[in-house]
Amino acid sequence: MRHFNKSKTNLLFACTICNRSYKKTNFPLADETKRSIDTHDISKEEPLIINPSTESPSNYIVYNQHIMQPRIINGQESLKGKYTIELFKLNDRNVIVEERRALYESYNSAIGKKTYCRTIVIENRIT
Numbered sequence: 441m442r443h444f445n446k447s448k449t450n451l452l453f454a455c456t457i458c459n460r461s462y463k464k465t466n467f468p469l470a471d472e473t474k475r476s477i478d479t480h481d482i483s484k485e486e487p488l489i490i491n492p493s494t495e496s497p498s499n500y501i502v503y504n505q506h507i508m509q510p511r512i513i514n515g516q517e518s519l520k521g522k523y524t525i526e527l528f529k530l531n532d533r534n535v536i537v538e539e540r541r542a543l544y545e546s547y548n549s550a551i552g553k554k555t556y557c558r559t560i561v562i563e564n565r566i567t
């Protein structure tokens with residue numbers, strides 16, 4: 441168990457479903473060799489989970505209609521966006537995907553745009 445797992449900066453509010461069913465104890469890093477184990481200095485760690493209390497998810501995730509995709513940054517998919525989407529299954533959980541679809545469709549309807557979401561499947565790969 442990580443020594444700082446209950447330190448103030450390591451705690452965020454999350455719903456029970458996200459925390460227990462999806463995040464669990466996962467805390468992926470861009471470079472596992474930089475994981476802080478014996479020290480309180482976590483400054484070298486580059487977490488691959490978005491921390492919405494310190495950074496904007498839109499820096500890492502974009503929408504294609506109602507489907508979330510990693511933002512392309514310097515020609516590369518944002519790994520942080522990709523891992524956050526995959527870890528929390530943000531495109532695979534019917535309840536949240538259908539809410540986004542309804543929102544997308546009602547927005548288009550409100551602006552007079554008659555488009556309907558196609559169902560698209562995003563490859564859910566973890567490398």
Ligand SMILES: [Zn+2]
Binds near residue numbers: 454456459
């Ligand atoms: Zn949740």
